[in-house]
Amino acid sequence: MPQQPEILLMKGNEAVAHAAIRCGCDGYFGYPITPQSEVLETLAAEKPWETTGMVVVQAESEVASINMLYGGGGTGKRVMTSSSSPGVALMQEGIAYMAGAEVPGLIVNVQRGGPGLGTIQPSQSDYNQSTRGGGNGDYNVIVLAPASVQEMADFVELGFTLAFKYRTPVIMLSDGIIGQMMEKVVLPPFKPRRTDDEILRECPWASNGMGLRQRGPQVISSLELDPAVMEQKNLNLQRKYAQIQAEEVRSEATLCDDAEWLIVAFGSAARISHKVVELARERGERVGLLRPITLWPFPEKEIAALVEQGVKGILVVEINAGQMVYDVRMAALGRVPVTQYGRLGGIVPDPDEILRELDKLKSLAE
Amino acid sequence: MTPSDIIRPENLVYAKPRLMNDVPMHYCPGCSHGVVHKLIAAVIDEMGMAERTIGISPVGCAVFAFKYIDIDWQEAAHGRAPALATACKRLWPDRLVFTYQGDGDIACIGTGEALHTLNRGDNVTLIFVNNAIYGMTGGQMAPTTLLGQKTVTCPYGRDPKLHGYPLRLADLAARLDGTAYVTRQSVDTPAAIRKAKKAVRKAFEYSMEGRGSNLIEFVSTCSSGWKLSPEKANAWMRQYMFEHYPTGDLKDVPASKNNN
Ligand SMILES: Cc1ncc(C[n+]2csc(CCOP(=O)(O)OP(=O)(O)O)c2C)c(N)n1
Numbered sequence A: 001m002p003q004q005p006e007i008l009l010m011k012g013n014e015a016v017a018h019a020a021i022r023c024g025c026d027g028y029f030g031y032p033i034t035p036q037s038e039v040l041e042t043l044a045a046e047k048p049w050e051t052t053g054m055v056v057v058q059a060e061s062e063v064a065s066i067n068m069l070y071g072g073g074g075t076g077k078r079v080m081t082s083s084s085s086p087g088v089a090l091m092q093e094g095i096a097y098m099a100g101a102e103v104p105g106l107i108v109n110v111q112r113g114g115p116g117l118g119t120i121q122p123s124q125s126d127y128n129q130s131t132r133g134g135g136n137g138d139y140n141v142i143v144l145a146p147a148s149v150q151e152m153a154d155f156v157e158l159g160f161t162l163a164f165k166y167r168t169p170v171i172m173l174s175d176g177i178i179g180q181m182m183e184k185v186v187l188p189p190f191k192p193r194r195t196d197d198e199i200l201r202e203c204p205w206a207s208n209g210m211g212l213r214q215r216g217p218q219v220i221s222s223l224e225l226d227p228a229v230m231e232q233k234n235l236n237l238q239r240k241y242a243q244i245q246a247e248e249v250r251s252e253a254t255l256c257d258d259a260e261w262l263i264v265a266f267g268s269a270a271r272i273s274h275k276v277v278e279l280a281r282e283r284g285e286r287v288g289l290l291r292p293i294t295l296w297p298f299p300e301k302e303i304a305a306l307v308e309q310g311v312k313g314i315l316v317v318e319i320n321a322g323q324m325v326y327d328v329r330m331a332a333l334g335r336v337p338v339t340q341y342g343r344l345g346g347i348v349p350d351p352d353e354i355l356r357e358l359d360k361l362k363s364l365a366e
Numbered sequence B: 001m002t003p004s005d006i007i008r009p010e011n012l013v014y015a016k017p018r019l020m021n022d023v024p025m026h027y028c029p030g031c032s033h034g035v036v037h038k039l040i041a042a043v044i045d046e047m048g049m050a051e052r053t054i055g056i057s058p059v060g061c062a063v064f065a066f067k068y069i070d071i072d073w074q075e076a077a078h079g080r081a082p083a084l085a086t087a088c089k090r091l092w093p094d095r096l097v098f099t100y101q102g103d104g105d106i107a108c109i110g111t112g113e114a115l116h117t118l119n120r121g122d123n124v125t126l127i128f129v130n131n132a133i134y135g136m137t138g139g140q141m142a143p144t145t146l147l148g149q150k151t152v153t154c155p156y157g158r159d160p161k162l163h164g165y166p167l168r169l170a171d172l173a174a175r176l177d178g179t180a181y182v183t184r185q186s187v188d189t190p191a192a193i194r195k196a197k198k199a200v201r202k203a204f205e206y207s208m209e210g211r212g213s214n215l216i217e218f219v220s221t222c223s224s225g226w227k228l229s230p231e232k233a234n235a236w237m238r239q240y241m242f243e244h245y246p247t248g249d250l251k252d253v254p255a256s257k258n259n260n
Helices: A012-022 A038-046 A062-074 A085-090 A092-101 A127-131 A149-166 A176-180 A196-202 A227-247 A267-282 A300-309 A324-332 A351-365 B033-046 B061-068 B081-091 B103-109 B111-120 B169-174 B190-209 B230-244
Strands: A008-011 A027-030 A055-058 A079-083 A105-111 A142-144 A169-175 A182-185 A251-254 A261-264 A287-292 A294-296 A313-317 A338-341 B053-057 B072-075 B096-102 B125-130 B179-186 B213-219 B248-252
Touching: A008 A012, A012 A038, A012 A079, A012 A105, A012 A149, A012 A176, A027 A038, A027 A062, A027 B081, A038 A055, A055 B081, A062 A079, A062 A085, A062 A092, A062 A105, A062 B072, A062 B081, A062 B111, A079 A085, A079 A149, A085 A092, A085 A105, A092 A169, A105 A149, A105 A176, A127 A169, A127 A294, A142 A149, A149 A169, A149 A176, A149 A182, A149 A227, A169 A176, A169 A267, A176 A267, A251 A300, A261 A267, A261 A300, A261 A351, A267 A287, A267 A313, A267 A351, A287 A300, A300 A324, A313 A324, A313 A351, A324 A338, A338 A351, B033 B061, B033 B096, B033 B125, B033 B190, B053 B061, B053 B081, B061 B072, B061 B096, B081 B096, B081 B103, B081 B111, B081 B125, B096 B103, B096 B190, B103 B111, B103 B125, B103 B169, B111 B125, B111 B169, B111 B213, B125 B169, B125 B190, B169 B179, B169 B213, B169 B248, B179 B190, B190 B213, B213 B230
Parallel strands: A027 A055, A027 A079, A079 A105, A105 A169, A142 A169, A261 A287, A261 A313, A313 A338, B053 B072, B053 B096, B096 B125, B125 B213, B179 B213
Antiparallel strands: A008 A182, A142 A294, A251 A287, B179 B248
């Protein structure tokens, strides 16, 4: 008889830590900040260096954490960090270097409200920073938006897989609600860390001293002073991003088949919007929800297809002042009204507020 | 007579280290960087570590260090090399891991990463080339610029009221519990070069023995930045730099006393 997977109750932040240990992560580097400190705390309590050999370092800053990620990822190891908004702001230089030097790594952002020190309450206001690159230069990173504790656990493995497949940093863009709330979760099965030989085979580009004489020296670098060569390097990056856009879009549609009205929301805003869809359907309204799971690449085609199918208007719900709404408008190409609703400063919208916004959208469209 | 008649094993007293690549160097005549590179290349080869070394290059004149020494490298962001080194060493404990940094890189923008890596006792070596100026960006004031020294951003000389004091990073490093070996060297004479090479070897060996972190400061010249001929730059270094940055060991922890 197949064994039933064990169902546990834990916080999203704890799930990330346990998933990291279980999916062969080689190193975690992080600095405390609310509301994500449980990731480092859980790892410290679990002592994975005694079991799987995973390294855990409390760095002196987020600047150091991200550069530890750059260094560790450059050797072909599966490395990750986690932080919250002000800390991730500090990491942007390092993320740009990782993108430029094509170094894989996973960055978990359990967002809180800003700007500046802002608040420790949840927010989704780092959408622009995450989906537009965030540091200097022309680059994108893959952004995964979990909407449950289960997805916070699952996206660790998915994040590493994508990071190595495309040699790119991957951001898991969570928020203080999902990071802090306790929910049922089934942790991923145990998977050993890769051996040195496996790393050598899978990451021939890695700079770790191994096999130097067979393959010549490896240099991890984002620097190139010859403009002709640098243009080619950039074009190669752009080709890679185009491939990611073609192959890695993920989204979830709820009751969209007959939808007249569409809500687009990600992460915790999508969970609240689920309730809104339920309430609206009880009132006999045909409302559907499209939840982008990858925020970059963005599910433009999926939204365009729903507009094509006859959706009359779109309400974008996000816990910020209006960031993803621009991507939705681009996807809808001005063919239907697209409005936005969000709360700021750490306040989370409730379903009734969103229902009222749906009514406003309808009167605008009809 | 041809060169091959003269260069025979029994006559050979000097050779280019095997790990130095045959490419033109971009360093200026009289610059200390090239000599320091050569010492590192020689020691890595002598220790038999060529295939188990990860070098971390800085932002500064040595940004292209990876072109010159035939090992694996990572090119860090300005000042962050020690953070990369920490990760590389923790994830690959049997590797020889070192950073190579200028004074702006290690003692200004990256002081935090340098001191914390040293203080954690990570088993790595930080090579610090102190030329008292920002060479790469055109001779601006560095944290190590001497009082009264003129640079393009302190054209009337470094004034402590305006610019603070020249930082002695090695002295700070020697006070940290995580460091095993901290020394100040120079490469201005054959004797100094021989001593400096021994220091590199000791630091690298300590790091492989797990004794803790190591810092070698090279008191260095920058003839272009200082606007002096190579010979005068050496004389200026001896006259002024050695006074503020005296060469010699600042800390050498015997193996038995090490608690790392
Ligand atoms: C974040 C950042 N700030 C500034 C610079 C510009 N910059 C490049 S090298 C350098 C100073 C290098 O001086 P030093 O570390 O003393 O090395 P040297 O060139 O003298 O060997 C500066 C300020 C940069 N590349 N990145």
